[in-house]
Amino acid sequence: MPNAIVFYRIARWFYVRNIPVIPSLFQLLIFLVYNSKVPPTADIGKGSYLICKGIATVIIDGARIGSGCRIGIGVRIIGKGPYKNVPYIGDQVFMGAGSVIAGPVIIGDRVIIAPNAVVTKSVPAGAIVGGVPAKIIGRVDQLDYDILANQADLEGHAEYLS
Numbered sequence: 001m002p003n004a005i006v007f008y009r010i011a012r013w014f015y016v017r018n019i020p021v022i023p024s025l026f027q028l029l030i031f032l033v034y035n036s037k038v039p040p041t042a043d044i045g046k047g048s049y050l051i052c053k054g055i056a057t058v059i060i061d062g063a064r065i066g067s068g069c070r071i072g073i074g075v076r077i078i079g080k081g082p083y084k085n086v087p088y089i090g091d092q093v094f095m096g097a098g099s100v101i102a103g104p105v106i107i108g109d110r111v112i113i114a115p116n117a118v119v120t121k122s123v124p125a126g127a128i129v130g131g132v133p134a135k136i137i138g139r140v141d142q143l144d145y146d147i148l149a150n151q152a153d154l155e156g157h158a159e160y161l162s
Contacts, residue, residue: 002053004034004053005038005044005048007033008026008038008040011023011039012040014026027039030054034054034057035055035056036056037059038054039059039061041061044059044069046067046068047067048066048068048069048070051070057074057075058078059077060077061086063088063089064087064089065093066109067092068091068092069092069093069094070093070094070095072094072095072097072099073098075095075099075101076101077095078103079102080103083104087103087105087106088106088107089101090107091110092109093107093109093111093113094111094112094113095113096116096117097116098115098116101113102119102120103120107119107123108126111128112140114128114129116132117131118131118133121134123136126139126141
């Protein structure tokens, strides 16, 4: 089965061209197959994809997600009352499994959101955030590796906790 983003892109194509009903059918297909909400009204940039085929992902209508983003399993990009605006996510953002991005927040470019983090405030470009509520815990430019490179060539195990 293809990634849910494939069905989203088809639905988005019909939505942008104002062709009725078909986008809703693809959204229903995404819900039934992947238990996800990836609406055609959301604007997901080129090269962005859903990890683990997009299982249990929820994206609010009208959200904007930049290009080259990685959206983990169970990520929720949702609104927050009483605000009308929805999340705006920059380019090359990594959203860890189970993370929640809530409200009218702006996430800068090249941000890493740790798994299960709850982001309720805007995040500057290049930050690493984690926790509930999310706080800045590091900077991307201080990492020894590129998390978006998806390296699979390193061997060994992580060091023991001290």
